[in-house]
Amino acid sequence: MKLNRRNFLLVSTAGAAGGAVGSMFSPLSWKLMDDSSVWSQNWPWTPVPLDGEVSFEETTCALCPGGCRVKVRKVDSRPVKLEGVDGGPVNDGGICILGLTALQLVYGPARVRTPLKRAGKRGEGKWVEITWDEAISDVSEKLAELKGAGQSKAVGCITNGAKGVTSALFARFMEAYGSPNHYWQATAWDSYEENIQRTLGLNGSAGFDLEKADYILSFGAGLLDGWGSPVRMFQAHSKWRENHDAHVTLVQIDAQLSNTAAKADKWLPINPGTEGAVAMAMAHVIISKNLYDRGYVNWSTTGFRDFFRTVQTEYAPEKVAKIACPVQKPEYVKKWTEELESRAIAFAKAEKPLALAGKGNGDRPVSQAELNAIQSLNALVGSINREEGGMVVIPDADKYPWPPVVLDADAKGYKPALVTTKGRTKYGASNLLSNLPKAINAQHGGLKALLVAGANPLYTLADTEETAAALQKIEYIVSFASQMDDTFTYADIILPDHIYLESTVDVPTPPGFAKPVYGLAKPVIDPVYKTKAMGDSIIEIAKAMGGTIAESFPWGGFGDAMEQAMNEKWNALDSDGVYVNEDFQPEKEGIRFRFFARAGMEDRISLQGSVEKYPLVITPCDTIRLSTGALADTPFMVKTVSDTKLKKRELVVQVNTMTAQQYGFKEGSQAILETPVAKATVLVHCSEEIAPGLVGVPRGLGHIAYDEFVGGKGTNYNTLISPVQDPATGFDVAWGIRAKLT
């Protein structure tokens, strides 16, 4: 045989064929085929969660003031999920969309994992990691330097509200340090506090016995859109639906078909900003038909005569319909007016009627005029401090029984706060954060240093440009943020806070809850990163500064301060995590409600921008799926946001189909939304859920920081608007702004 090319080819083919046949009878091909499929079932880049012993630990959620009792499910020491605790006084087993996702705040990419110091220019995003010792001494040295230079009033502090031990510690620090510039951003609940002082002369916050009320008039309060303690509200709503012996009626008076309006028994659409006038018109009906509670009005109110006269002359429903009815077609106006009247009558005739206010999820203040009008309705039907189903005043808690603040000469000296206003509030200038940027930019002194604790002013304040300019002027910004939030980008040094699961946090009575409840979060997991509770950070800063400041903070740590602050509640809180004052009775003796005659229309807050240039009005849309406060959405929450609110990276605005047609837009059209303060590219969603002439802008989008899941999505509502001051309080009560779509 010759080994030529052909034969060689033949022989090798035969060999290969033999090999092929052999491989069929050897495990090689079969085993490798099987193994490769098993490999695809266990790809090394697909994570395998570690197994272990499951345990549950209870705590109180501190992500919002809602005060829900939650439990964390742990696998060994690893938290894997949050669930509601059955029997929790506020939430009884329920949990909200934010509470469910707290672990994404713990482990997410936006978490600040260690103290940081700015390395590059502001906003450049360059940071160096520093130790806690370095961070504390950096801050205390800077503050000591300013104080030494007689600049103590040039240090500002922004906290998240007035309530709670952490805020109190920061307030105390500012007092000892000698600066009057401690601020927080007012909400609808601050408005209620102010109104309670004005109408009832009490220091306290508003509570609503919604579970027992049987006829609820909601003036724009997004009861199911995050208002109050959200889980409690959902449960109250379900109770209304279950209560078929005495059906509970919810009437939503709202500019748009919000979720609350959609779930209400009746939605009465109005033009935004006319809530007060509509309330006055209802008062007109109730008084005209003689349906008001004479006993209450005669014995427990003052100023009724003036009120009566104003209402009778100026707030006839027909008159109010001219400004408040969203569709000015005669037949519809007639229908609308009849509806208003019949609802007012039903309200007055109900056994336990209750009227409430709130501007969507309630984190925006309400004007005193509007509140006066709405509270007048409650007074007319006697639902203020009523036994059941009414509005009660939860008295302010006593001051924490801490030793008095030690003041040095500098701190004792009077210094005016940077923010001044014509209005007056219970807390002085403190809850007028909305006026701070303007004050800083107004060039008189300004601030040299700012502590930002639990707040995110760059995001939450109206007119972002103004806020940014103000922040830019401050030399030294200290952020205590746990997440890389919007304000974080302007900070010079970060002292990252724990997430509540890692620390001790108190949760005072949730807004709107009708009984004093106090919750305590206790650490249920070990701190995952190098973070520290804000309370501990400020105590350590105080101690590092020495002198009277250190003397004012005599505690070993935040835990001690907390225990002392909680006083007689501590034992209950320590063991159960929650304290409920079941015996609470609202103060009634000698309490008189004061009617304000000038309540509704005259004081209607007018908006910036001319009608000619800006024919449309922006009105915000709130949904519980979008966090609007200092804390942004979590990745899971963003995932649930509708594509009629956010599409890719663009904000979607709601426009009535007719209005859209009028301006030549179709579903999904791109448009420029322009207001007197800003411009943004948006997409148009044609909707029947909003009145013609309005542009519904979802709040809670457009964060400039955070991670790829949360940041850079849409436009922040606050960048589009500018603050409008309530003449009574100075709060920012802008309910929208004029705009145009091109």
Place this chain on the structure above:
Amino acid sequence: MSGPEKTQQNGATHKKEDSAGVFAMSLFAAGIGLYVSLFVGWLVLPELLYSKQHQPIDFNHAIHMEQVDGCTDCHVFRDDGTYAGAPTLSQCIDCHEDVQSVEPDPEDENYEDLMKQYKAEVKFVEEYVANDKEVPWLIYARQPDCVFFSHAAHLNSEKFKVLEDGKIGAPPVEFEDDEEPEDARCNMCHMAFIKGEAVPFGEAESLPVYEENRITTYSRDIWGRNFSGFNKHYYDSAKMDDCAQCHNDQRNEGKSKDACFVCHK
């Protein structure tokens, strides 16, 4: 090189004898190919496919079984009914806070074995107990993430029957007074393969070598040691088919398969 025409001419003259030669050569080549591929498949592949790893501590089950009452004394169930698997350091420390055994005397009868045990314990105490470090045991029976296995169900279910020698298809063992030892149940699936022999773990004096499939990361005990995939005993392997077979035979009395979600998660 010769052109095609030339080959053709050669072919004409030598066609007959040449084709016989070519045929023989081809046959031979085919045989070689067959042999090589069988050799590689059956003998070389298993050696390449599995990594051989030794346990961090050569644990002696047999000695420990003298001290405790059955497998679940150490391989415990938690209160929620889940099975905890290999004991944790905290369990071991109950007895082994310090070295328990005495260093054997070279005169001893089985000095080498005793020395091995002694060294293992010293290693355990020095490396793990002293440093409060969990022992990274290699788990022979570790199932992939997609599998749910309830030890409680298998330990307590009346439908689960211990079969003679753990043989597939063998009759159930009749226990006196229904006093079925729990170890018998464990041994239905968990046996130690030491030097090719299946030994109940409770009697094993050392731990088998842990073999891990380099592609799938499965323990060899899961896919089965028999490379052809044929098994005689339930404990020979623990693949899905094996579970399904047992569920068919025992749980459903040969009538049906179970739903996927019984064993998957």
Place this chain on the structure above:
Amino acid sequence: MTETQGHGNQEGHAPGSKFGMVIDLDKCTGCGACMVACMAENNVPTKPDETNKLDTITWMRVFKLSNGKAFPDAETCYLPRPCMHCGGKHDAGHSPCVSVCPATATDYSYKTGIVSQIYTRCFGCRYCMGACPYHARYFNWWDPKWPADMKNYLSPDVSVRMRGVVEKCSFCFHRYQRAMDLAYYEERELEENEYQTACTQACPAGAITFGDLNNEDHMVYKVTHEESEGDEILRGRTPFRLLEELETNPKVYYLSGRDWVVKAGNASVREEAKAVKDTGGHH
């Protein structure tokens, strides 16, 4: 006896449970807690952009229905949609998806009535997705990712799905497995309500009731069987199911006092052909 009670009595199968759900749409506020509870419970990943609702994995998805009328007569209603765990014609386990899967990667359990999905068996042909009229099935178009340390919160009870396979709501079957584990350990039967889905547990409005449709004592049975006393929940409303007319036999029942919502559930009873088309896709 109604038709559905025949369930679990298939030839060769012992009578079993038939887990199902009743969702009160009048209570549902569309808050999204069920969706997120499901994601957290079942190790569902998140992508940076989830606004394309046709490629985002939401086992539990809340639809927003609209009555199609113009402002101010518009009405909307939220409708949570888990997997319906269809029993198919005559409830014989011939679900639209199960019968089409070529590799038996999904099956119907006669012991629980639950439609499974075995991710490691699935090879991603997506035929089941085409078969499911509810769009309850989702494909893993991407490798699942948990950036930073987010994989630390993954639950070991549910296996993580690799790219290229279909997944869907399992009625939190792993919770049944855990409950059964305990029941076996304590050598007792499973108690009603010991097994609840994550969405049921999380729903702050209490709109979801989950249980065994074969258990005459359970509320879901009472609600779904006319002759029983489910009045308390029903309040004159008739439970309906989505696309009942197709004989998919879903195990999720809905309640609504609003006529147009009930009509939106089934094309065969709808008022006008296009009146109820969702105006804006996913909500």
Place this chain on the structure above:
Amino acid sequence: MEAAYQKIVRLESQLHPLGVQRAPLWQFVLWMGFFGTILLWGVYAMFLCWFKGLNQTNMNDSYGFALWIWADLGVIAVGGGAFFTGLLRYVVGKDPLKYIINYAVLIGFICYSSALLILAIDIGQPLRGWFIFWHANVHSMLTEVAFCLSCYFGVLCIEYIPLVLENRKIDEVPIFHHTSHNFHEVMAIFAATGAFLSFFHQGSLGGVAGVLYGRPFAYRPEFFIWPTTFFLFTWSAAACGPCFTILVTKITEAITRKKLVKDNVVELLAKIAGWMLLTYSIAKIIDTLYWAFVMLPKHNLHVLDFFTNQSLIYSKLGGVPWILVVEILCSVIPAVILVTKKGRQNKPALIVAVFLGSMCALINRWVMVLQVMAVPVLTFETFALYFPSWQELATTILPVAYGVLLISLSHRYLPVFPQERELNPV
């Protein structure tokens, strides 16, 4: 250089079948290079899909079956010429068809191998693709498809191999010569097997849509144990496959500028295809009417419900669901042309007819795949829209390039057309 090229040309020409004229080598290389590049582009897209996953496509959760599955069903339908011509030639005994059977087999081979390749890209876990066999669910139409498809592909290989062995050089080896000869002897058995298998997999592809009882657009009543689409798909493949075979033959003739098959052969096949199309169109119309007027009203649905909405392709044109109309016209018009002697003998008419005949199957598969996916079933959902990504387009064009390459190679080196020498004497 020149000498080396000439040597290569000489060597290469040794591989051509005897007595035929082939294009110059450089032309052939250019041609192959062009389509080879397209092929590589497709292969690149294919690897992207394999390594990065199906996020490379624009498919979505409402559109799980898209361009690929249409291409898959499409090529299988038009590849039906192979089994049907085989059936006619070997089983029915239409002898003249032996002059076109080789080409029909080759086209079928290309179509089926393409189909398998597309399936391998289309599934999310290609490494587990074999589960369809190992863990088969006998109730699934797709299982039936997979089994019959693979078996039939095996048959096509067996049918194609003898042709490869007939290459001049390979044929010189006695063993190959005998093999190919013996294969020819038993080809009738394979043709019969192939026809049987094809009947099932073509049918089960129709069944894939017809059994979806959750989707009223696709669902069809059962006839024996199969939905009517089962039979319609088989019938249309048998009718449209030969049309495609003729079409490709005519295209090949145009490109090679040679007559390759005698008219009587083409006419015979065209006549049969015409009658098949005619009967098919009648069945299809009856099926459509039954669906529209009996089945849909049960669910209070109207035909036009499925041909509305934003999607441009389906938008109503004066209330006419035109894609449905086009689909039916594509079967009726060619049927009328092909059953008449005048029609099929008129060359332009024949071309139009076989083109429309091929389109008939393609449009039908388009509707039964893409529209089934697009149509919402829940009353509150909308039409799902989708436009293929370039990766999908590239991998769908890949089989076309591959087909061109394989046809070019086969034509150049194998005696595909037995009448070529006679029709084109050198």
